[in-house]
Every structure is written in structure tokens, then in C-alpha cells.
Amino acid sequence: MELLLNGNFLAILGAAIAAMAGIGSAIGVGLVGSAAAGVVAEDPKKFGPTLMLQALPGTQGIYGLLIAFIILNKIGLITGNMVDLTTAQGGFFLASSLPIGIIGTLSAIHQGKVAASGVMLISKRPEEIAKAMVYAAMVETYAVLALLASFLMVNGL
Amino acid sequence: MAIVKMNKINIIGLNNKKPFLIKDLMDLGVVEISSLDEKLTDPEWIDYVKKDGNEIEVLNYDVQISKISEVLESLDKYNTEKKPLFSSKKTVTTNEFSEKILDTRRIKANVSEILELNKVLNTLSSEKNKIEGVISSLMPWAGYNIPLEVSETRYTRIFTGTIPSIMDLEKLKGHLEEKTDSFYFQVIGSDKDQYYISTICLAKEKEDIHEILKQYGFNNVSFKEFEGTAAENIAKYEKQLEEISERRNKTEESIRSATIYEEEIQLYYDHLVIERDKNSILSNLLITDTSFYIEGWTPEPTKEKVEEVLNKYQCWFEISQPEEDEEYPILLQNNSMVEPLEAVTELYSLPSSSNIDPTSSMWFFFILFFGMMFGDVGYGLMLVVSTSILLKKYHIEGTFGKMLKTLFYAGVSTMFWGLMFGSWFGDGIAAAANVFLKADLVIKPLWLNPMDDPMVVLIVSFALGLIHLLVGLAINGYMLIRDGKILDAVFDVGFWYLFIIGPVLLLLGGNFAETGKYLTIIGMVGLVLTQGREKKGIISKLISGILSLYGITGYLSDVLSYSRLLALGLATGVVSSVLSIIGSMGGSTFLGMILFTVVFVFGHSFNFAINALGSFVHSARLQYVEFFGKFYEGGGEPFNPLMKKTKYTKIIKEEN
Numbered sequence: 114m115e116l117l118l119n120g121n122f123l124a125i126l127g128a129a130i131a132a133m134a135g136i137g138s139a140i141g142v143g144l145v146g147s148a149a150a151g152v153v154a155e156d157p158k159k160f161g162p163t164l165m166l167q168a169l170p171g172t173q174g175i176y177g178l179l180i181a182f183i184i185l186n187k188i189g190l191i192t193g194n195m196v197d198l199t200t201a202q203g204g205f206f207l208a209s210s211l212p213i214g215i216i217g218t219l220s221a222i223h224q225g226k227v228a229a230s231g232v233m234l235i236s237k238r239p240e241e242i243a244k245a246m247v248y249a250a251m252v253e254t255y256a257v258l259a260l261l262a263s264f265l266m267v268n269g270l
Numbered sequence: 271m272a273i274v275k276m277n278k279i280n281i282i283g284l285n286n287k288k289p290f291l292i293k294d295l296m297d298l299g300v301v302e303i304s305s306l307d308e309k310l311t312d313p314e315w316i317d318y319v320k321k322d323g324n325e326i327e328v329l330n331y332d333v334q335i336s337k338i339s340e341v342l343e344s345l346d347k348y349n350t351e352k353k354p355l356f357s358s359k360k361t362v363t364t365n366e367f368s369e370k371i372l373d374t375r376r377i378k379a380n381v382s383e384i385l386e387l388n389k390v391l392n393t394l395s396s397e398k399n400k401i402e403g404v405i406s407s408l409m410p411w412a413g414y415n416i417p418l419e420v421s422e423t424r425y426t427r428i429f430t431g432t433i434p435s436i437m438d439l440e441k442l443k444g445h446l447e448e449k450t451d452s453f454y455f456q457v458i459g460s461d462k463d464q465y466y467i468s469t470i471c472l473a474k475e476k477e478d479i480h481e482i483l484k485q486y487g488f489n490n491v492s493f494k495e496f497e498g499t500a501a502e503n504i505a506k507y508e509k510q511l512e513e514i515s516e517r518r519n520k521t522e523e524s525i526r527s528a529t530i531y532e533e534e535i536q537l538y539y540d541h542l543v544i545e546r547d548k549n550s551i552l553s554n555l556l557i558t559d560t561s562f563y564i565e566g567w568t569p570e571p572t573k574e575k576v577e578e579v580l581n582k583y584q585c586w587f588e589i590s591q592p593e594e595d596e597e598y599p600i601l602l603q604n605n606s607m608v609e610p611l612e613a614v615t616e617l618y619s620l621p622s623s624s625n626i627d628p629t630s631s632m633w634f635f636f637i638l639f640f641g642m643m644f645g646d647v648g649y650g651l652m653l654v655v656s657t658s659i660l661l662k663k664y665h666i667e668g669t670f671g672k673m674l675k676t677l678f679y680a681g682v683s684t685m686f687w688g689l690m691f692g693s694w695f696g697d698g699i700a701a702a703a704n705v706f707l708k709a710d711l712v713i714k715p716l717w718l719n720p721m722d723d724p725m726v727v728l729i730v731s732f733a734l735g736l737i738h739l740l741v742g743l744a745i746n747g748y749m750l751i752r753d754g755k756i757l758d759a760v761f762d763v764g765f766w767y768l769f770i771i772g773p774v775l776l777l778l779g780g781n782f783a784e785t786g787k788y789l790t791i792i793g794m795v796g797l798v799l800t801q802g803r804e805k806k807g808i809i810s811k812l813i814s815g816i817l818s819l820y821g822i823t824g825y826l827s828d829v830l831s832y833s834r835l836l837a838l839g840l841a842t843g844v845v846s847s848v849l850s851i852i853g854s855m856g857g858s859t860f861l862g863m864i865l866f867t868v869v870f871v872f873g874h875s876f877n878f879a880i881n882a883l884g885s886f887v888h889s890a891r892l893q894y895v896e897f898f899g900k901f902y903e904g905g906g907e908p909f910n911p912l913m914k915k916t917k918y919t920k921i922i923k924e925e926n
Contacts, residue, residue: 115428139498165839165883168880168883169388169883169884169887171839171880172880172884175841175880176837176841177847178845178848179840179841179844179845180842182848183844191851205463217921237539242617243614243617243618243890244617244618245888245896246887246890247887247891249887250887250888250890250891251891251895253833253836253888257833257834257837257838257888258830258833258837260835260837260841261728261836262842264724264837264840265725265728
């Protein structure tokens, strides 16, 4: 119980939650990868375009890492001189990690689904790769907004 | 802003001039010949004309082309010479081209020889598969030293076969011993599924023994087609395999030695494609017994050249403007600076002919946004250098070439924003100076570091976005005015301008606030009064007018969407600084330097690739969704003229 009220613990928990956007990216990238493998089995020349689509849901993991890194940097964990935080301060960091942690995870999974359908699209119409990518980028918008929300919160602390 | 003006062209000429005319039009490469299939069902036409074209001839060409592409593929496969990463077309003049393919007999002979060699390779590999199958079936019997063809002698009978491995062989032996004491049981081999066994018994007891064996799942294997022991046979077949691989090598060597003809065969391929296209276009023509009829499109600027050719063959022709609202094929023309971005437009969709070419208006924003999201001097330099090398070395044309040039400009913009943000591989250069030289290097941004002042960059992003949207809206207004719909331009664009700029001024406050208030009010009233003008009845007019104000939320979310300019820029920058911190963990020691180098090279390659992709996609998205949404209408058909669609050579006209 004492641990739960420790400000430093809460801040690190926040960093961990932010980094967990990687769960969504892993699922999303996995979805696209298995769809892409099927298409490439038919036509190995499609490796390049499908790889580009597969990379798209991977960004949420990076956004999560980014917020986690900024939090760890702010509380001095990376330089090795961790500052003592009050419960409230730790709680602020925890709260600011939520947008990217939650929205990042969910948007990556859905972006993965869209990109996997995009793989199917370019298996039939390879020239339409840009459209497949724009569809996937539409989902990413919300991850970008979440990143921005988290960033502005952390940066303000 | 240039969709090239197209003219409709109708041609009637004499059949005996037809092949020459088609050839000359193909050389010109500026006339698209449309299909006339619907005329064939038109009762006014049907009695006089029939469809031209010779499908069998076209099919013949297709067969030859597919054979030759098989040949070229195999030549490519066995050619050991180093191939360039990107192949570029060879340039030949028309005369050289026709000279080189003059000796078609010899080229055809080479082609059929290589096809023959390919066939030999196929038979050899199927033989190889067969023999390998036999060897693997004999392998378990390698330890069996009775000749395989012997299955009985005068007094004995030999059983050879398999027993599933779940059976207990000791029990089987006991069972056999119970029956008789004159037998010989041997386990020759086993794998995870079964035992390979042989049993010798007296001929008179063979029924009983077989019966017992069968109870244990015995499956007879006979070797009627073999002679000698299994080991001898295996050795024999392995020798055959060696022979086959030797013959294979020889055949491959002969194919390899034929690569000197590759260029010739490529020329021949292109020649066949040209001939095929000449023949297949005929099916778009209508003919009578003595004359032909062509309908098509030709761009305005090349009108004279086409007229010249048509006059030469004494054709009757008519060149006319397309009717209003008639869709015509789209050809884009822009100056060499803007032209590469046509690739981005094409990726979305070509404009419909009543629309406008958005390439030149989006050029600046695309490059600007890409640079802002990627924003790093090092990465920009990597883009600029790599694309220039590729373009210089391989003369890449077409969409891919345009894409490379786009990335070149994007790289320049990336370097610009990198300087503004003070980002050189993030803080990689400073960190490197620290690790290698123990020096404290501080690279100051020309403007500011987005990590320190994110709010400023965010507001600039929104402002750029607002300008982008207003430009899009202005293009919409321009098109409305161009089409004579001046009132629509005022209602749908003008009032929105007031209703967007007004609130912005209000937000800014200060001296502008008062002006902003009035602009907002005028805009709102204007929209409420005009947006329902297509509805009937005052009340529904008013309701749709008021509802239209809700459209401001669309503009709001459009503007917010430009926050990605900051967010993606941060993503590039922060990952770079993470790399610097990880790389610097080893300190200024020798091992630390190695660690730094490894992290730097791999980390930045990864960051470069993923963020270049992200910046491109998101910069394109801002054009496609936010910008094009304001005015653009795609769906144009590309202009597809009759021309030499060669794959390996670029044929240029002789200079006189």
C-alpha cells in the first residue's frame, strides 16, 4: 500500500503504461505480417509494398517509448539521480501516460486491421498502394493526437 | 495548373494507306485511338462498317513474346555478370533499331536454341527428382546384402517388408519360434514410423509365416525392378545423379554463353511488342471494303504535327474541341520543378477533366510538411545524396523517377527544418563529439528546439494548416468563377472565408478583435441565408442554412489534424536522442566508442527508414484528405496514346 502512494513508483508506472502501446503495435504489425506473407507467397515482388504497410502500425510503440523516455528523463532515472516525487507529482505523470498507453494500443490494433485489408487491396491492385496507406494513416491520426496530448501533459509538469 | 487541352479527332482514310499511317502515328506517339465498339451496335452504322483487326495475328505475337520473355528470364538467371541495381533503357536510333533486328532468322534460331536448352534443363531436373525418390526408398535397405531380385530359392522363401514401429518385434520373434525353428529374422533398418525387416523361411512353411507376419502389420515390399544389392543400386543411382548434375552444368554453361545475344533478343522483344501493338490497335478501327475510320484524342499543342501526317496520307479528318461536360483523357504538364510531384497526384487519382491539376498548388506544402515532420539535417542529407546518386547513375524514368525527385526536394526541405530545429541526427553529432573528442559541442537551432517550446511549433503547425486549407478553398472558388458560377463562389467560398478568418482574428485579440467580430457575423449571416438555397420553402432553407454552420467543426478538426507536424517531428527527434543516450552509456572509452558507432549506425538507419515512410504517408494524407477535400475531384482516365511501349530500349528519331 505504501508503494502505491510512492510518487516515484507512480511515475515509473506511468512510463510503463506509455511503453505498453507496444502491445498494440505488436498485434497490429503481426496482423499485417501474416496477411502479407500470404500475398508474397503468390508474388514475391510485393515484398516491398507490403513491408511498408506492415511498418505503419509499428509507430504507436515508438510513440509510447517516446513518452516513457520523456517521463524517465524528467524524473532523472536515466541520468541516475532520481528526484523524490510526492504522491501527487507521481500521479500526474501516471495520468499523462494514459492517452498514449490506451489510445496507442487500441489504435495500433485497428490500424493493423486496416493495413492488413490494405495488403489484400494491393494483392489485387498493386498500383493503389497509396490509398491503402492513407486508409491506415487515417487511424494513426488518433494515435498522433494521443501522443500530442501525453506530450503536452508531461512537458508541462 | 495544367491539364493539357485535348482535341477530339476523327479520321477517314483508304485501307491501303492504313499500315503506314498507323506506323507514323505510333512514331509520333500523341494520338490516343478510342474503341468504337458502341458504334457497332448503332443501327445507323452497322450496315456499312465492320470491326477491323486480326485477333489471330495478335495472338501469334503474344505467343512469341511470352516465349522470348521466358528466354530473357533464363538468360538473366544464368548471367553471372554483375547486374546494375536498376536497369535503365538503352538508347538506339530508329535506323540502328531496324538494322539490328534485320536478321530475324538468326535471332529466332538463338531463341529456339535457348528454349531447347531450357527444356533439357527441365527434363534433367524431373529425372533428378525421380532418381532421388528411388534412392530415398532404397536407403533403409542399404544394410540388406541379399540381391534385391532374389525373393525365393528352391527351398526357401524370403519376405521383405515393413512393420509399424508400434509393434513389439521380440513378441513377433517369439511367435515365429513357437511355429518353427527353421527361420532367419533380420531387422535391416528402422525409422520413426516403421521397421524394415527380412525373414527367410522354408518354402513349405511360407503360408504360416506370412500369416504370423501379417498379424503384426507386415507390409510386403517387392524389388522386382532392381538387380543386385540395395547398396549397389544406391551407388549406381548416385552416379547417375552426378552425371545429371554434370549435364546440367554444361547446359547452364551453354545458356550462359548465349548471354552475348541478350541485347539482340531484347531488341527483338521490343520489336515484337511494337508489332503486336500495331495489330491490336486495329481492333479499335472500323472499316469498309476500301476505307477505315478512326476516332481518338490528341493534345492541342501537337495538333499541327498530327495534321501533317494525316495530310501526307490524304486522309479526311476533323479536329474539334470536346463538347462541354465531355470527359477527355488526362495528360498533366508542369514545369520541371513541379513535375515530380505529379507522382503524388497520380497515386491519389488523376483529376477529372472538369477539375484542375492540383500538383503545382500542393508542391510547396507537400515538401514543406515532409521536411517539418522529418526535420533533421543528417537525414535530409542522406535523402538528398542517395536520391541524387540513383538519379545520376541510372537515369530512372516514369513514376519511380518522379518519386525519387520528390524525395530529393523533400530531403532539401528536411535539411532546412533540421537547421531551424538544430537537429543533426537529433543530438547525435554533439553526443559523438562528447564520446570521441570529449568536447562539449552545442549546436544551436536557427529558430528553436521543438522539445523546449512545443507550444510554439504547435501553433505554427496550426497556422500552416490554416493557410493550406484556405488555399484549397480558394482553388475551389477559382474553379467556380472559371465555370461562371460567381454567386456560388461568393456563397460557398467567400462566406466561409469570413467565417474562418473572423474567429481566428477574434482569438488573436488586440486590434483585430473588433474586425474579427464583424467578419464572423457577416460570414455567419451569409451562410445561414445562402446555404439552404437549393431547398424549397423558407423554413427548410433556413434550417439547412443554420445547420451548415456546423461545418465549422469540420474545419476545426482539419486544422487540429496538422498537429501531426509537431508530433511526428518530435517522434523523429526523441528517438534520435534516445539513441544518443544509449550510445553514450559506454563513456569515452574504446569500447564505448565501438558501442556508440554500432548504436549510431543501426539505430539511425532504423529511425531514418521508419520516419521517412511516416513523413511521406502523413504529408500525402494532409494533401489527400485535408487539402483535396476542399476542391478536388479525381477519376480522370490517363491519356494513353498509340506509341512504342518498349521495355528494354528507348528508340529515338534519327537526327538529320
